[in-house]
Amino acid sequence: MPADGSEIRPDDREILLDVRGLTVEYVAQQGSVRACDDVSFTVRRGEILGVAGESGSGKSTLITALTRLERPPAVTTAGEILFRPGGRAPVDLVGRTERELRGLRWRHMAVVLQSAMNALNPVMRLGAQFRDVLSEHDRTMSRQDAQKRTEDLLALVGLTPLQAGRYPHELSGGTRQRATIALALACGADLVVMDEPTTAVDVVMQRQILANVLRLRAQLGFAVVFVTHDLSLLVELADCIAIMYAGRIVEIGSAFDIYHHPKHPYTEGLRASFPPLREPVRRLSGIPGSPPDLRQPPPGCAFHPRCPRRFERCDGTVPDLRPVGGQSVACLLYGEGERAGSRGPQGVRVEADDVVGH
Numbered sequence: 001m002p003a004d005g006s007e008i009r010p011d012d013r014e015i016l017l018d019v020r021g022l023t024v025e026y027v028a029q030q031g032s033v034r035a036c037d038d039v040s041f042t043v044r045r046g047e048i049l050g051v052a053g054e055s056g057s058g059k060s061t062l063i064t065a066l067t068r069l070e071r072p073p074a075v076t077t078a079g080e081i082l083f084r085p086g087g088r089a090p091v092d093l094v095g096r097t098e099r100e101l102r103g104l105r106w107r108h109m110a111v112v113l114q115s116a117m118n119a120l121n122p123v124m125r126l127g128a129q130f131r132d133v134l135s136e137h138d139r140t141m142s143r144q145d146a147q148k149r150t151e152d153l154l155a156l157v158g159l160t161p162l163q164a165g166r167y168p169h170e171l172s173g174g175t176r177q178r179a180t181i182a183l184a185l186a187c188g189a190d191l192v193v194m195d196e197p198t199t200a201v202d203v204v205m206q207r208q209i210l211a212n213v214l215r216l217r218a219q220l221g222f223a224v225v226f227v228t229h230d231l232s233l234l235v236e237l238a239d240c241i242a243i244m245y246a247g248r249i250v251e252i253g254s255a256f257d258i259y260h261h262p263k264h265p266y267t268e269g270l271r272a273s274f275p276p277l278r279e280p281v282r283r284l285s286g287i288p289g290s291p292p293d294l295r296q297p298p299p300g301c302a303f304h305p306r307c308p309r310r311f312e313r314c315d316g317t318v319p320d321l322r323p324v325g326g327q328s329v330a331c332l333l334y335g336e337g338e339r340a341g342s343r344g345p346q347g348v349r350v351e352a353d354d355v356v357g358h
């Protein structure tokens with residue numbers, strides 16, 4: 001259950017986002033880097049999916065592919081992103097034109113990226129940007145209503161009317177990021193995609209922002225894909241968590257299971273790397289070594305060179321993601337479901353039943 005105690009049961013809801021076998025490569029003459037490798041998951045309406053992994057695990061690549069903000073040299077080489085805007089029939093976002101995508105952004109899918117400056121117009125005062133976005137979205141909204149709603153939205157993330165009168169460059173990075181989050185929530189999107197949105201703010205503000213996201217999710221019912229390197233933060237926020245390593249999902253399940261009963265040795269290591277937000281601080285051990293260079297990924301399981309529980313077959317077999325208890329895990333410790341050889345498409349679907357279930 002989320003930290004705010006809300007009783008949302010996402011497993012009762014329709015699937016909003018169904019990602020199947022998504023594969024993204026950075027194409028270069030010297031060879032391609034597969035930064036997102038056969039990634040599959042579902043997000044239901046109103047559900048918060050957290051994606052965690054170290055730097056270089058492919059989180060940002062996944063987010064830019066999902067939102068179709070991907071730019072060369074990144075290329076989606078396989079997979080589907082089935083999205084149901086406003087409860088309509090699913091559309092595959094892969095292959096949509098920029099014009100079609102513009103019709104979906106803000107209204108149905110809002111994005112908060114690491115750098116708030118990208119989302120804000122540098123030559124417009126903050127409040128004016130909110131009013132613009134609101135009246136674009138709802139042409140019947142009066143100026144006074146747009147003004148009131150702007151103030152409410154900014155207040156939600158702790159900003160004052162005085163700050164609404166400023167230009168983005170006059171605000172601190174943290175303030176800009178809070179404004180961007182409020183702007184993303186302004187239009188009532190079905191899905192809000194957030195890439196490390198709280199990295200630039202202090203811990204107190206981080207907690208406030210997370211609480212706001214939870215409260216607004218309960219009020220407005222949007223779903224969230226939230227990317228961060230900090231697993232402890234996700235357990236406060238997410239219903240489900242996907243753990244990425246070297247471009248693949250290595251474990252996915254309910255936030256409770258992933259945090260309290262991690263099965264993949266990488267998830268265990270990641271959990272031991274961050275102080276818990278609510279529990280007493282334990283000794284942090286971290287994960288020795290660093291993520292692989294994806295230009296030359298290790299053979300077999302990409303985590304095996306760093307894995308404290310590796311055994312002889314780990315360097316020759318890529319484990320598939322398969323159900324183990326309440327979650328799905330890609331690790332040979334948990335038996336069959338493996339392929340001999342090196343990295344490549346694995347074609348295993350993570351069904352919603354495998355990933356939901358507090």
Ligand SMILES: Nc1ncnc2c1ncn2[C@@H]1O[C@H](COP(=O)(O)OP(=O)(O)OP(=O)(O)O)[C@@H](O)[C@H]1O
Nearest residue numbers: 026033035054055056057058059060061062073294
């Ligand atoms: N423009 C690029 N050209 C080639 N390879 C790239 C490019 N951008 C990213 N990569 C590679 O893709 C892999 C995944 O990078 P990505 O930024 O998606 O990871 P991340 O988990 O989001 O990391 P971070 O938290 O540091 O943003 C990395 O190994 C990186 O070297």
